[in-house]
Amino acid sequence: MLKSRDEILRKLVNMQYTRNEMDFKRGTFRAKGDILEVYPSDQNEKAIRVEFWGDEIEKITEINPLTGKTIGLRSHVMIFPNSHYVTGEDKMERALVTIDEELQERIKYFKDRNKFIEAQRIEERTNFDMEMLRETGFCQGIENYSRHISRKKTTEVLHLHY
Helix, strand or coil, X not given: CECCHHHHHHHHHHCCCEECCCCCCCCEEEEECCEEEEECCXXXXXXXXXXXXXXXXXXXXXXXXXXXXXXXXXXXXXXXXXXXXXXXXXXXXXXXXXXXXXXXXXXXXXXXXXXXXXXXXXXXXXXXXXXXXXXXXXXXXXXXXXXXXXXXXXXXXXXXXX
């Protein structure tokens, strides 16, 4: 299969894997020369070694992540995202628009009730999260934005006060 090593590295980063040459653990990968090793997030005792010859995948092996010993040869492997919250750029851009719309509504809500500190806090935090989503595709507390990312409708909520 013709696949650029750099293209695969970019794809892994987009799937929320991190490069770590020292601490090889679930959700990480390491690359040395023409060898790429990936420790899939859904595996406990198996990692994947991909050997390249230029832009051609020459060999795929399943390895023990601690010893590096070969467990078996593979003709293909599926590597799932490291996070449940991985989505395409176009979907993320649409989500950022709806997040910003909701943010403006919440800011107005707080300001209308003279809660200026709350308005400032939610604006700062959400803007920071949106910047992280734009730059890295992830932020702490991303589950708070899952409705926007998955394009689900707002859930009806019953508000009761006494």
